[in-house]
Amino acid sequence: MPNKVKEAWKAGKAVVNGWLAIPNAFSAEMYSQCGWDSVTVDMQHGVQDYLSCVACFQGIAASGSGATPMVRVPWNEPGIVGKVLDAGAYGVICPMVNTPQEAANLVQYAKYPPAGTRSNGPIRAGAYGSAGGYQATANDEILVIPMIETKQAIENIEAILDVPGIDGIYIGPSDLSFSYGLTPKLDVEDPFILDIYEKLLKETSKRGIAAGLHNGTPEYANRMIKMGFKLVTIANEVGLMVAASKNAVKVARG
Amino acid sequence: MPNKVKEAWKAGKAVVNGWLAIPNAFSAEMYSQCGWDSVTVDMQHGVQDYLSCVACFQGIAASGSGATPMVRVPWNEPGIVGKVLDAGAYGVICPMVNTPQEAANLVQYAKYPPAGTRSNGPIRAGAYGSAGGYQATANDEILVIPMIETKQAIENIEAILDVPGIDGIYIGPSDLSFSYGLTPKLDVEDPFILDIYEKLLKETSKRGIAAGLHNGTPEYANRMIKMGFKLVTIANEVGLMVAASKNAVKVARG
Amino acid sequence: MPNKVKEAWKAGKAVVNGWLAIPNAFSAEMYSQCGWDSVTVDMQHGVQDYLSCVACFQGIAASGSGATPMVRVPWNEPGIVGKVLDAGAYGVICPMVNTPQEAANLVQYAKYPPAGTRSNGPIRAGAYGSAGGYQATANDEILVIPMIETKQAIENIEAILDVPGIDGIYIGPSDLSFSYGLTPKLDVEDPFILDIYEKLLKETSKRGIAAGLHNGTPEYANRMIKMGFKLVTIANEVGLMVAASKNAVKVARG
Amino acid sequence: MPNKVKEAWKAGKAVVNGWLAIPNAFSAEMYSQCGWDSVTVDMQHGVQDYLSCVACFQGIAASGSGATPMVRVPWNEPGIVGKVLDAGAYGVICPMVNTPQEAANLVQYAKYPPAGTRSNGPIRAGAYGSAGGYQATANDEILVIPMIETKQAIENIEAILDVPGIDGIYIGPSDLSFSYGLTPKLDVEDPFILDIYEKLLKETSKRGIAAGLHNGTPEYANRMIKMGFKLVTIANEVGLMVAASKNAVKVARG
Amino acid sequence: MPNKVKEAWKAGKAVVNGWLAIPNAFSAEMYSQCGWDSVTVDMQHGVQDYLSCVACFQGIAASGSGATPMVRVPWNEPGIVGKVLDAGAYGVICPMVNTPQEAANLVQYAKYPPAGTRSNGPIRAGAYGSAGGYQATANDEILVIPMIETKQAIENIEAILDVPGIDGIYIGPSDLSFSYGLTPKLDVEDPFILDIYEKLLKETSKRGIAAGLHNGTPEYANRMIKMGFKLVTIANEVGLMVAASKNAVKVARG
């Protein structure tokens, strides 16, 4: 299965990414049919763990939509990075990468030798490998995406982006605001934060890597694609469900 | 906990009912906070079984919303009717009740002696019973709601409604259309079906019992409340999620 | 593994039986180490379904206690009777057996040909069969135990007990009281009910089969053993936990 | 997705069918990549229930093998037949169909009006429907396959096969032997049973419907294809695993 | 929902705390109705992981008892601390905090900026936030409670307690004894250990923070409240169940 995110990025295009917080394969399967280019299991803030991530990956695959499965790991820790890759993730988004060393660690956990120290044993991923063999292509195919979401990360941004093996970055707007002493929120209009976005777009673009952003609404996500972001997420599936449900109740009551 | 549906019906008011197809307590909990008067676990067409129903009931209760938990059982069978009531259902919606005998069977399964033959052992339900004791009030508190969704049921409607212990009916529009040789659908405009609705509203109203309807959209549900329905459901939680997601993808792509 | 209940009954002894309502193998495993002769998974009023029953059976076996696994099925239905036997039940307790025909149905569901029509495929049970083969001994080894818990069953008692293949009966005191218009309760002192117990003990004893009883307290259970009951259950594991917890809180508060 | 079994049968070819007893989506997914034309979740004798069946269906779909998902239901009961079809089964194998009435009941449960009384709500199945809509094609696409596995069924065979809507039959060799007073086994050589097979092949062939058989070994299955069977199953996945494991231990020990 | 533990501590009162080892929401729900002020999911030594913790939190909430949900994390690791807080924990008990640096790390993981580096995304916790918003009050509301259970921790106790953000400590008596070369046990009478308790009570009291203790029996727990402990736990739910069960079997046997 081709990595749609990687292909889009090569073609200079943006992807619209789904986000799974509900630990259920049926929910994941239905959601994956909605047109997302990729669907990410959120193991950090979502109600997800490793086995629910595997179940969601199966739901994504079962949907037949070709959506690329990715994961946000709970933390920059080698055990879980290896496990989600073995389960078939085509991309790893890692929270709170604040220094070049942390970025280098992430790359090391996610890449087979000689680029890294990932252990061999792609239990589910290997079953779907290309003809040349999963291990031969994994280092190229799998996206390594640190989250840039703190003041410290912004201050270190050039060194972080220079770490070999980084394919893109993902911005967590609410943590970023929080770390600058602002109220945490998505879809920010604060010029201070928007300036940071511009800087990150420039620095990533300069290095031929992509920038992604978590958004609260599809309208804002669309604006961010136009601004230059190459991966946009809209809330998560439970957030969309809750918003639609509240509206449905209101309309039904009249 | 009061039965909101029963209270509303006593007051002549309509309730807006949620519908759970995703077998997950977290999803159920979040959904239950959206303003529904009652939330029904759909064990017939939803991806639900008995243990997921219990989990969803816990999600509904955990939400603190006071939404009344109900269930649609997969079939008119005494084992499962007893089990969902023991788990804490305040109402049982039963599919495909086509004759007075089937309606009487349903009542028998759902009521303690002498009204019925339900077996005693409200493992979860009893823990939340009123001061007078769960067993003393269950026959009054718990709603028995056969689904009227076939030509045969319509032909038997008066005898079905006359069965003692029936608190209301619930119409499945797509099965009803199907059984008359029409294309199965929700939110019907076919005058033939709408005439049946009118007849059912008249016959239930005459007997002081309520009529409920499954709807596809909140707008139609609102119209049906105005027409006289006392319980309206809008699709289910996964349907609302899918519709919202497809729209989000479209808007994000621009 | 020998059937401890059958062996005890042959020796004229009573067994102390555990009762599982929590659908969890760890809980079942710990509980099974407490000295019970047999442990019954309650699929009727317990929070149990088929897969949790299998998990509990594994917990019982894992405990190494040699406690005999039994099950109370949710209803007298051939599908579930076959499934729990395939999973390794050594005894089936079936609720609400009120007529000889219902008793004969139960026997039919639980026995291989020619005694019954149970389908062959003991997926888990067969793996632990005796040298002669599970299928060759199952009809003898597995206990068929209808519940006697209604006025109708009492009125039919001799004919029910005469059904070939019945190994014992199990009395549900609260349903029995309920069906006679009394308040449902365990550990009854009402002479009317106690007279029924005496009659059941006499009729079962006459036929060389055993009578069992569900009890609320171990003291009452002990008294019932002395009265002649050959299988006594004490509440269930969650009931014992709740009682112990309430007491612990009270003592800790002083 | 095309129904591979139906297509093969139309073309006069036999299918090799997998059989799932382990209630786990990962196991199902890996097994589904092994070349089976169809994979059947065994809810009767396998350690499976409704939700594990859904999970296995997702595993089958996630495998990308195009194997057609089918199910053996635990019993001829309308609730479960409807639920597994809603979950996406392309074929229903039903145990212990012994009379034309039982066969007609099965057809009724599995077909939408006017051919039957299946209720509308294909929660998972509908999401993968053809352009014309799942409901419009389901009655044609979904295979209804009663099991012929008792003396009584053999005696009624012509009338059973004449029931409209039957697409094939499936023989359970061990139950068939059992019901004739023989030792239950697979891969029988007893001429008496083989004669029955011949008769069933003749009667099905005459009516243009298919006959399937459960086998213990692939060698026997191959022979049965040559004999005329159009669907052959080989043990189940756990049986293959156990046999391979015992052999591996033996070889490793030397 | 108010934090009962925090309120009690403000008022100078002790709380009686429950402890969950069984990974099941039903068990947790029933146990939570027994009068505990708070209920802690034990992810270190209990049979619990992140998703079972979420399920238990839902069970606690569903009980309607108002018991405050807390967690003992398996280790002092930022990923899991963030996840349990997002799930709705009102307090984090962390094992084996032996140095001020480890205590400071724990505070950092558990607090939003500027007090710490917890990442924003309270998926379940946020849904129940106060009017002012969960993020605005979380740092104040959530209790950070390191376990003091080694010789090293005792030697560093003043520096540990001086770490800003520590709300209390929790003593693990068996590990504490173990680290001093004594036999590990609860409800110790060894004057050497009791002297340590006195010292810990004095040092915490001096700083206006609370001391908690794990107990084996409610009698000892009551004594410890009188000694000055502000949070006492009694064994866990499975321990109480096992003790009650062993006793029930003994009494039933006579």
Next chain:
Amino acid sequence: MPNKVKEAWKAGKAVVNGWLAIPNAFSAEMYSQCGWDSVTVDMQHGVQDYLSCVACFQGIAASGSGATPMVRVPWNEPGIVGKVLDAGAYGVICPMVNTPQEAANLVQYAKYPPAGTRSNGPIRAGAYGSAGGYQATANDEILVIPMIETKQAIENIEAILDVPGIDGIYIGPSDLSFSYGLTPKLDVEDPFILDIYEKLLKETSKRGIAAGLHNGTPEYANRMIKMGFKLVTIANEVGLMVAASKNAVKVARG
């Protein structure tokens, strides 16, 4: 229950070890009856997490085979090492131990004081302890087995093996090859790698500790026993199932 691995090693014998990747207790139970001396739950590359490990341990115990339960942890991290030991592991295999410090850390996490810092609370393990008490014998009974699978580990091998508390080593052939720039594979014939095996056998033998190896086929495993390995694993259960299934399909098709 005796530790079969330890006993065999004391007697100078080799053990044949099973390997579980499927997160299911039924599958584990059936597999554990196949003759393995020990069965290891693979939490690194298997589709396993902590709760599935507990379930598999129950399956192993329920099998009654006496197979010794072990685990490969996902990473050298104290939280998970403690949890699997509390769950009843008799041996811990830890991936990627490359330095004496890492080996010493592993020992520290796995041993009670004074040999290490493992926290006391053997929730499931303690229930099966010897008469003298689980805590008194655990440090002796439980095997600590670092994986030697990198160039760095080979370079540090003598210092690693000299770390007190190491009972054996386990070689991961594919990672070992990978780290030397070779293609990752099992059952290697490359003399360079085989020389490393010889060296490891010599160094372990010299110190009276055992060497284990992961194998792809039972034939190779047998050869390795002859070469001196004291623990050999053959693929895993899902690998054996897949190989057997592919072969069955091929044979059935003819």
